[in-house]
Amino acid sequence: xxxxxxxxxxxxxxxxFAIFAAVGIGIHFLIPVHLLxxxxxxxxxxxxxxxxxxxxxxxxxxxxxxxxxxxxxxPTLTIVRTGPYRFTRNPMYLSLCLAQVAIAFVVDDWVxxxxxxxxxxxxxxxxxxxxxxxxxxxxxAQYLALxxxxxxxx
Numbered sequence: 001x002x003x004x005x006x007x008x009x010x011x012x013x014x015x016x017f018a019i020f021a022a023v024g025i026g027i028h029f030l031i032p033v034h035l036l037x038x039x040x041x042x043x044x045x046x047x048x049x050x051x052x053x054x055x056x057x058x059x060x061x062x063x064x065x066x067x068x069x070x071x072x073x074x075p076t077l078t079i080v081r082t083g084p085y086r087f088t089r090n091p092m093y094l095s096l097c098l099a100q101v102a103i104a105f106v107v108d109d110w111v112x113x114x115x116x117x118x119x120x121x122x123x124x125x126x127x128x129x130x131x132x133x134x135x136x137x138x139x140x141a142q143y144l145a146l147x148x149x150x151x152x153x154x
Contacts (some may be wrong), residue, residue, distance in 0.1 A: 005075040007134035010126030013072065017096040017121050020119040024112030033110040045105030052098035059084045059091035072131060079135070079142055081150075089150050093123045128152065 010016070037039050062083030063070045069077060070092075084091035090148040097120050104113035132152075 002065050005138075006073050007076075007127075007131040009072045009130050010122065012125060013093060013096060013127055015082055016126070017099060017119065020100055020115050023124055024100065024109065024115045025107055027111045028107045028109040031111070033107075035110055035113065036106065036108065038108050040109040041105045045102045045107075048098055048102035048105060052095045052102055053086060055091050055098065056095035059095065072127065076135060076138065079139055079146055081146060086150065088127055088154055089146065089152050090123075093128060094153060096123065 012081055024046055036044075056114060060070055062085060063080055066080045066082070070074060098118055100116045100119050101113060104110075104116070130148070132143075
């Protein structure tokens with residue numbers, strides 16, 4: 001029997017990201033559509049990658065310090081309101097979108113950059129909306145208060 005104390009997300013979010021990253025890189029090698037001069041694109045990409053990794057590490061550490069599960073297929077044990085969660089309710093998913101943007105700049109490709117749109121939509125409807133429904137049902141007024149105070153994305 002499957003444990004129902006989880007949001008039932010569409011798929012593991014890093015896997016969703018990995019698929020989009022691979023598609024973006026693959027399309028770039030088949031049909032490159034350059035963004036900028038490569039040296040400028042590379043600098044922007046590295047900066048975005050560092051930002052994405054830092055945000056993900058910060059969010060992960062705050063969730064672990066709060067004593068809750070990080071993985072969305074496991075029960076959420078508490079609502080986290082510190083660290084990056086003061087600014088966005090979804091810093092880890094935001095970091096995945098930033099990582100997609102970083103990859104697009106590192107490979108210098110418009111198509112890889114545009115893939116952040118369907119990535120964000122799939123994360124939103126396949127993960128975030130499901131998590132919100134789960135958290136509202138599990139934590140009620142506590143989560144509703146968080147929704148009023150903190151933006152969903154940025």
